[in-house]
Every structure is written in C-alpha cells, then in structure tokens.
Amino acid sequence: MGTRFDIACGRLPETVLDLNFADAHPGLSHEQAALEADRCFYCYDAPCVEACPTGIDIPRFIKAIASDNLAGASRTILQSNILGGSCARVCPTEILCEQKCVHTAIEANHAVRIGALQRFATDWQMNQSAHPFQREESTGRRVAVVGAGPAGLACAHRLAMRGHDVTIFDRHEAPGGLNQYGVAAYKLADNFAQKEIDFLMSIGGIRFQGGAVLGQTLTLAGLRESYHAVFLGIGLSGVRALGFENEGVEGVLDAVAFIETLRSSTLSDVPVGRRVVVIGGGNTAVDAAVQAKCLGAEEVTLVYRRGAEHMSATPVEREWAQTNGVTLRFWASPHHLLTDQGVVQGICFARGASGKGYDPQDSFTLEADMVLKAIGQVFVSDPIQNDQILVENGRIVVDGNGRTSMPGVYAGGDCTAGEDLTVAAVRDGRDAAEAIHAELMVSSAEKDAVNG
Known part of the structure; x- marks a missing residue:
C-alpha cells in the first residue's frame, strides 16, 4: 500500500514536511x-x-x-x-x-x-530544572494504572505525589496515549508530548511498563492481587465501521490508525493518497484530513452526514481545515465503495437534507485512492468481561469519585461516561487518585489500629 501511495502522490521534501507539521500556533512572547x-x-x-x-x-x-x-x-x-x-x-x-x-x-x-x-x-x-511539587513520604502502598493516556498519567502523578508507588501499564511501548498517538502532530509539535511525560514522571515513584495488554498479558484479577488499588484509563479502543462488505480493501483505513502511524513514524515514510476522502465530523476527522493534506495529498475532502452546526469539531477546527485546503461537504451519507481488484477507487454518497432521509437515487461519487473512517470510537469491554464491573451504554459505570462496581477498582477518562476531552480525562484521573489515596489511608489506619 505504501508503495502505491508513494507513486500516486509523490513525496514532499523533508524540509516542506517539517514546515507543514511545525507548531500550528506558536506561543506568546x-x-x-x-x-x-x-x-x-x-x-x-x-x-x-x-x-x-x-x-x-x-x-x-x-x-x-x-x-x-x-x-x-x-x-x-x-x-x-x-x-x-x-x-x-x-x-x-x-x-x-x-x-x-x-x-x-x-x-x-x-x-x-x-x-x-x-x-x-x-x-x-x-524549561526549569526543578519539579514544582515534592513527593510525600512513602506510604508503602502500590497502585496499578492501566492506560498511559491523560487520565492514567494524571492519576499516576497525583498518587505518586501522595507517596504511593505507581506502575503504569499500556499496550504501547511509550506512554502518552491520546497525546502521544492520537492528536495531530502540529498541535503537539517538537515532541512536546514526550517532554511533558518526562516532566510529569520526574516527581518519582512512577514506573512504566509497555507492551502490556489488559485481557492478554495481564488481568484485572491479577492486578488486584498484586496491588492495593487499580485505576482503569483504557479509553475507547474500538472504532466504528461503515458496514460495507468490501470495507477491508486496500486504501480504506481507520483515521485513528492513520494518525497513530503518522505520530510514530518518520513523516516521509507515512503513506498518503493523491485523492483522500475523510468520513466524519469530529476533531479526529479534521486532524486526519489536515494531516493528509500536509503530507502532500492533492485533494482532501471531509464528508459529514449532517450540517456544519451538528459537527462535534468546533468552528475553529472547521476553519482550520478549510484554511489548510480541505474541502468540506455536508448532508451526505456513505452508500458504497468503488473498488478495482481489491483497491479502493472511490466512494459513493447519498444526499440528504435537514429533516429528511438520504436518497440513494440522489447520489454523487468522489474519486479516492484513500478513504479514512472517523465515524466514532467505542469502548471495548472484552478485557473486563469476566470481571464484576458494571458497564452501561457502552461505558464503565463509576460514582462521583471514579469508583467502579468492583471494590478497589477505579476508572476515568473516555472509558467512562462524560465529555470526551483531554482536560476532562485529566480531571477524572486526578479526582480518582485523591479518592484512592483517601481509601488507602483509611485502610492503613484501620490496619494499624488492629495491630496496635
């Protein structure tokens, strides 16, 4: 696939790629x-x-x-x-x-x-050498954090600051989650995500273990035996499909996977089509579309099934896409893919309108050698399906302190109900950490009272 895209699109010089992926909005003087x-x-x-x-x-x-x-x-x-x-x-x-x-x-x-x-x-x-916070005296308590995204990192830092020993487990070989692998490179330029992680972990008391997959290399039951508490910040690992029989053809990709490849590879090695169609209306769709254009795609069209006012991407994000040469089309629902010998050639859309359905007889086709799906991510409960954790409406159920239905197990971030925002995930992780700390200190005091 990479070779076909390389020939179709050509490769931009590294100097141009560096410029295209430079900091989108440089800081204030x-x-x-x-x-x-x-x-x-x-x-x-x-x-x-x-x-x-x-x-x-x-x-x-x-x-x-x-x-x-x-x-x-x-x-x-x-x-x-x-x-x-x-x-x-x-x-x-x-x-x-x-x-x-x-x-x-x-x-x-x-x-x-x-x-x-x-x-x-x-x-x-x-840019300062000293960390602004000091780690409190060690409590001797160990906490496992599953997921090294914003929720998990925030939880780990607050727990470490309170004197607990924290181990973060993640399927990736490096921590960061969404910030490291799922956000447009020009938003977190100059390897900022890694620099921030290094700063966060410099407080001490935090260990990271990559290549750890819940339900495969580790289990919740095992973590509960080895640690005094567990926090789940496992995000939304599933992606929605278009539902077409030929969806697996070459050139049809998940936008999330496309962005992850871009964030973890040399820019000049990332394959991109000449004509790219992105399906979706959120920030992931905008990030994928703009980055495809920045990589050298000649035409990039973002197609959304409803009107602009219904997009979860903000007006600022929509304007950013258009400023970067992305064409936006609204009220169009994907109807079928056009393929030739297992390779995507285009995609047909049925037109719609506010208050009306989509008419397959009123359709249009966009030529494409790459189609990126950004139609939503979903929570995959398979890793915890054998555990007594309540899941409703596709998310883990927690109380106001992040407690799940299983004692000693907390959760936060996108895997729980709420705003799917980085800042909300940080809040969830921070607040759960304080609740975990309070619970561990109470249990420690009770144990000391019994032994005293």
Whole structure:
C-alpha cells in the first residue's frame, strides 16, 4: 500500500514536511503575554473557572503572569491540571473557559486568550530544572494504572505525589496515549508530548511498563492481587465501521490508525493518497484530513452526514481545515465503495437534507485512492468481561469519585461516561487518585489500629 501511495502522490521534501507539521500556533512572547494578561478583569467567582473541567484558578494564574511571577502562575495551573501544557494546546478553549470570559459580553470573539497564557506559563515551568511539587513520604502502598493516556498519567502523578508507588501499564511501548498517538502532530509539535511525560514522571515513584495488554498479558484479577488499588484509563479502543462488505480493501483505513502511524513514524515514510476522502465530523476527522493534506495529498475532502452546526469539531477546527485546503461537504451519507481488484477507487454518497432521509437515487461519487473512517470510537469491554464491573451504554459505570462496581477498582477518562476531552480525562484521573489515596489511608489506619 505504501508503495502505491508513494507513486500516486509523490513525496514532499523533508524540509516542506517539517514546515507543514511545525507548531500550528506558536506561543506568546514575554511581551505579548504581559499585554494579554493585563486585559483580564480578575473576576471574583469567575465564570471561566466554572467552565474549566479541572477548575484551574484562571484569574489567579493570569494575575501572576501580569506581575511576572511565572513560578506562581505555573504552579496554580499544574496543581489542578498536571497536563496543563498539552491541554493549553489541544483543548477547545474557545468553547470552554474562553467562551465564558466576560470580555465576550463587551466585545464578541475577543475573550482573554486563556489557553495561550496557560501555555506561556507551563512552557516556562517545563524549561526549569526543578519539579514544582515534592513527593510525600512513602506510604508503602502500590497502585496499578492501566492506560498511559491523560487520565492514567494524571492519576499516576497525583498518587505518586501522595507517596504511593505507581506502575503504569499500556499496550504501547511509550506512554502518552491520546497525546502521544492520537492528536495531530502540529498541535503537539517538537515532541512536546514526550517532554511533558518526562516532566510529569520526574516527581518519582512512577514506573512504566509497555507492551502490556489488559485481557492478554495481564488481568484485572491479577492486578488486584498484586496491588492495593487499580485505576482503569483504557479509553475507547474500538472504532466504528461503515458496514460495507468490501470495507477491508486496500486504501480504506481507520483515521485513528492513520494518525497513530503518522505520530510514530518518520513523516516521509507515512503513506498518503493523491485523492483522500475523510468520513466524519469530529476533531479526529479534521486532524486526519489536515494531516493528509500536509503530507502532500492533492485533494482532501471531509464528508459529514449532517450540517456544519451538528459537527462535534468546533468552528475553529472547521476553519482550520478549510484554511489548510480541505474541502468540506455536508448532508451526505456513505452508500458504497468503488473498488478495482481489491483497491479502493472511490466512494459513493447519498444526499440528504435537514429533516429528511438520504436518497440513494440522489447520489454523487468522489474519486479516492484513500478513504479514512472517523465515524466514532467505542469502548471495548472484552478485557473486563469476566470481571464484576458494571458497564452501561457502552461505558464503565463509576460514582462521583471514579469508583467502579468492583471494590478497589477505579476508572476515568473516555472509558467512562462524560465529555470526551483531554482536560476532562485529566480531571477524572486526578479526582480518582485523591479518592484512592483517601481509601488507602483509611485502610492503613484501620490496619494499624488492629495491630496496635
């Protein structure tokens, strides 16, 4: 497949690829950050804080930037969100904290650039030699974290900070999860995801074991025997299919797999078609489409089954796709693939409209030598199907502290119900860690009382 795509599309020079995948939105200079921080009203009971899933004290950290106290600004951010650097880059701040900024009531679309200021402060901290938090005295308690994505990493850091010994298990050979393998490279440029992981783990007390697959190389029952508590941050490992009989032909790929290949390979080695069609309406679809264009695809079309206003990708993401040469088409449902000798040649869509169905007789065809499916990810419960963990509506059921139906087992992030956002996963991991810590300390005290 790679050879056919290489011939069809040609390969862009490495200098061009490096430019295409450079930081999409470079950070603020010291002067720019100071000017932006001065715009903040430092509101009491600030609505931006309520809109942040991790509850960062936004006015406090911005005021610290304005007074050139970058250590205080970064600590304020990181004590609520240890992955504040990546969240500043990938989170849709325009529909979270910035949407609630009171400046929008004065002048529409001119909120304080909270995300950019957060990045400025956390980037400063990343360049310092000392970690801003100290590990507490060892408790002697061991916790297993399954999944090295944002939820698992946030949980592991908070547990390690509380003095517990943590082992993170993940199927990949390197930690990071979504940030390392599932986000567009230009959003986390310059190997930022790995740098942030190194910073997070520098607190000590955290060990990583790659190539570990729940349900294969390790079991939940085994982890419960070896550790005092378990946290599951296993995400959504399944992807939805189009449902066509010939869906397995060459050139039809999952967008998630395409992005993972891109993030874990040399850019010049990643295969891409000349004419690429991406099916979907979320951020994954946009990331796949723009990166296909950046790799050198001549034509990239993103097709969504409903209208633009229904896309889960934000208006900013849609505009970014169009700015980068991606054509967006709406109200079209994939009807069938066109193939020749086991290779995709195109895809036929049935047209639809708001309030109406899709008419197979009213269709159009897009030529394509690569079709990327980004029609949603699903939770795969197979690894825990033999365990007494309640799963409803395709997600693990947890209480307000992340507890599952199995004692000593917690969960958070995309594998549980809620917002499928990096910042929400960080919150889940952090909060579950505090609940685990409280439970372990109570059980330790009770044990000491019995032995005393």
